[in-house]
Amino acid sequence: MERENSLRERLIDAGVDLVMTDGTASLGLREIARRTGVSHGAPRRYFPTHHALLSAIAHRGFADLKARFATATDGTTSPRGQLQEIGQAHVRYALEHRGMFELMFRHDLLDSEKHASDQSQLRDSTLPLFELIVELIVRYRREQAAAHRPSEPSDPQPPPTVTAAALWSNLHGLAQLWAWGSLQLALDAPPPGGAPDSSHLDRLVAAVLDAHLGPVNS
Structure with a gap:
């Protein structure tokens, strides 16, 4: 055995x-x-099946990404700060391991009714990472609510899961457009090649968080 x-x-x-x-x-x-x-x-x-092999390989990628999230957030206690670190780690992983990243999130290939035997493993790999983002958004909103006076009106917000999905999608799009060179062209940044430009990427991740969570001082 x-x-x-x-x-x-x-x-x-x-x-x-x-x-x-x-x-x-x-x-x-x-x-x-x-x-x-x-x-x-x-x-x-x-x-x-070929699908079973792809699922096992993708599971390794999720374990690696989970470890990177843990390392990135170690020592950062605020939910907004953790979201920033997770966003940066997510985009960098996508750019450093493009093949694995593409495989990991192709659930049309990895997860379907025809391959139900692998669904549990994939759900156990993917959903905790998404649920972590949801949890941090919930915590951040609570902090923001506590910091404002009860008499202050608050804008209606989508459910945390919807915000998390939009944020996640935005990070995916950021990574893909950067990998294709489209964002560098738009921002007059150095073209793809070599190590990712941390300064541009960190600012873009911060802008993504501002778009979905509001500015830090709001």
Whole structure:
């Protein structure tokens, strides 16, 4: 059993390496078997479908992103500050690991009724990250409400889940447009290549938070 688990992990390792270097189009069972040094039919013992293999690889990406969120927010106590750190970590991960990032959020490929056996694992990977954003938005709104006098009128706000979804979508769009070079063109920033420009990206993430949560001093 230990050898079988070891081989399964080696197959996933090979898939992670492939998606990191060559993107999602390279993730075939035969190529992963070749890189692992086993027969082309061996992966079927652990991954009966291509979808099952993609799901296992994506699960690794979610674990990595979760760890990055934890590291980014370590030492930051305010919900707004944590959202800023998470947003920056999210965008940087997207730019540093484009193939994995694309795979992780293609739930049209990873999660469907035809592949119900993998839904639980994917939900357990994706939803806690989204729920963390929702929780931080709830905490931030409570802080803001406590800081204002009860007599002050407040603008109606969408539910925290809707705000979190909009914020998340905005971060995805930011990362994609930056990766394509579109934002650099619009902002007269250096073109894609090399390390991401932290100063521009941090300002853009801050602007995303302002758009969905209001300015810091509001």
